[in-house]
Structures are given as structure tokens and as C-alpha cells.
Amino acid sequence: MSDVLSGHFLTKHFGHTTALAGVDITIRQEEAVAIMGPSGSGKSTLLHCLAGIMKPDEGEVHLMGHRVDNLGERRRSELRRTRFGFVFQFGQLLPELPAEENVALPLMLGGVTRTQAVRQAREWFAPLGLQGMETRRPGELSGGQAQRVAIARALVSRPAVVFADEPTGALDQTTGQETMRLLVEATKHNEACLVVVTHDPNVASWCDRTVEVRDGRLTAQQATAYTTVLPAGGHA
Ligand SMILES: Nc1ncnc2c1ncn2[C@@H]1O[C@H](COP(=O)(O)OP(=O)(O)OP(=O)(O)O)[C@@H](O)[C@H]1O
Numbered sequence: 001m002s003d004v005l006s007g008h009f010l011t012k013h014f015g016h017t018t019a020l021a022g023v024d025i026t027i028r029q030e031e032a033v034a035i036m037g038p039s040g041s042g043k044s045t046l047l048h049c050l051a052g053i054m055k056p057d058e059g060e061v062h063l064m065g066h067r068v069d070n071l072g073e074r075r076r077s078e079l080r081r082t083r084f085g086f087v088f089q090f091g092q093l094l095p096e097l098p099a100e101e102n103v104a105l106p107l108m109l110g111g112v113t114r115t116q117a118v119r120q121a122r123e124w125f126a127p128l129g130l131q132g133m134e135t136r137r138p139g140e141l142s143g144g145q146a147q148r149v150a151i152a153r154a155l156v157s158r159p160a161v162v163f164a165d166e167p168t169g170a171l172d173q174t175t176g177q178e179t180m181r182l183l184v185e186a187t188k189h190n191e192a193c194l195v196v197v198t199h200d201p202n203v204a205s206w207c208d209r210t211v212e213v214r215d216g217r218l219t220a221q222q223a224t225a226y227t228t229v230l231p232a233g234g235h236a
Contacts, residue, residue, distance in 0.1 A: 005193065007024065020042050020216045035047065043213050063079070087147070099133050158192075162183070
């Protein structure tokens with residue numbers, strides 16, 4: 001499998017704090033990687049550097065062979081919108097928009113007409129078990145349903161990489177497991193790779209591989225035994 005995203009000697013300081021101390025990481029096509037480690041160890045900083053949200057002080061990030069960490073803010077913003085998808089602990093859906101428009105938003109920001117974007121967005125609802133929820137506002141959805149809307153929004157523009165920071169952190173254990181299953185399967189089915197920051201070993205167990213960050217360094221890598229059970233065809 002080819003490399004999709006890689007970080008080379010990523011280093012990041014905040015004042016006297018060293019958040020990343022020279023991290024090397026490679027994520028391959030359709031691979032799901034969990035980033036674990038104690039609080040304050042540098043997990044979110046690593047995700048933010050890989051995703052172009054933050055520039056590392058030293059080191060390089062490459063997406064499909066192209067260096068991306070040195071792009072200007074406008075190009076990195078475009079990269080985040082077109083090549084990356086994001087799922088955070090709280091789905092960060094816009095409360096005033098119906099679910100289908102929340103999902104359609106990345107497409108509309110990319111210039112697709114509202115009608116076409118909503119049509120494409122609707123295709124994601126049934127595969128994610130959200131049929132009938134299209135016109136509900138986020139406040140009318142359960143936590144698990146809202147995260148599934150966030151998953152649809154992360155995938156609608158067919159990104160190369162989905163980044164998730166504690167995607168199940170606000171959910172109970174059962175709903176969290178179901179959300180992870182859908183996140184991993186939908187991401188793989190769309191031939192994207194997944195980078196998940198989590199404290200929860202149950203969440204990490206859905207991934208192909210876990211890397212552990214301590215004091216800004218990767219300390220361990222272990223393979224986890226997850227294989228997709230999705231049938232071929234469809235979105236999720
Ligand atoms: N914007 C910032 N300004 C100053 N220090 C920061 C900033 N962001 C992170 N840090 C520091 O960098 C270190 C790594 O933070 P980071 O958020 O990456 O850790 P984490 O492993 O994601 O933690 P948690 O599991 O608690 O979310 C910590 O010591 C943190 O206090």
C-alpha cells in the first residue's frame with residue numbers, strides 16, 4: 001500500500017514546552033491509525049501539524065509525495081477543505097442548519113450549488129443509519145446521530161485523510177463503539193485513511209495500528225487486529 005501522509009522529524013514548541021520532539025510517522029492508503037498517550041503528551045499537536053492546522057517549528061509533512069507544511073495559510077486552508085475531513089469530540093455542527101445542509105457545507109464552500117450539494121449530502125444518510133434525519137437541526141439529534149452527521153460531513157468531499165480528535169469522547173460506551181465502527185468502515189470504504197486521537201483503548205482497537213506519544217515522542221507502535229466487515233459497494 002502506498003504512503004498517503006507522512007510527518008518527518010516534526011517538532012513543535014510552545015514557549016518552554018516541547019509538545020513534539022522530532023516525530024516520524026507514515027500513514028498508508030486506507031489505513032486507520034490511533035494516536036494514544038497521556039494527557040499533554042502531544043497527541044493533538046501531532047494531529048494539528050499533520051492536518052495543516054498548525055505549522056511545525058521543524059520537520060516536514062508530505063501528502064501523497066508533496067510537501068504541504070510550508071504552504072501559505074490560504075493554500076493550507078484549501079487543502080483542509082478539499083483533501084482532509086475532520087471529526088471532533090463535539091461534532092461542531094452549525095446549530096441553525098438542517099443536518100443535510102451541515103453535510104453539504106464543505107461542497108458548497110467548494111463552489112457546488114446548494115441544490116447539488118444537498119443532493120449529494122443526502123446520499124450519506126441511509127448508509128450511516130440516518131434516514132429520516134435529513135431536515136432535523138443538530139439540537140434535534142442524539143449525540144450519536146450528531147456524530148454520524150459529522151462523519152458524513154467529513155467524508156462528503158471525498159478526502160484523502162480523515163482526522164478525528166476524541167470522536168467518541170462525548171458519547172456513552174455503546175454509542176461510542178457504534179460510532180467508531182461507522183467511522184472506520186465508512187472511511188475505508190471511501191478509500192481514505194484515518195488518524196484518530198484517543199485516550200480510549202476500545203476506540204483504538206478499531207484501528208489497524210496504534211502509535212503511542214510520550215513527552216512529544218513516539219514510543220511504541222502496535223498492530224491491532226481490526227478488519228473491515230463491510231460488503232463492497234455503497235458509501236458506508
Ligand atoms: N496553544 C498552546 N499554547 C501553549 N502550550 C500548548 C498549546 N497547545 C498545547 N500546548 C502544550 O503542549 C503540550 C502537548 O499538548 P497537546 O494538546 O498536544 O497534548 P495531548 O496529548 O493532546 O493532551 P490531551 O490528551 O490532554 O488533550 C502540553 O504540555 C500542552 O500544555
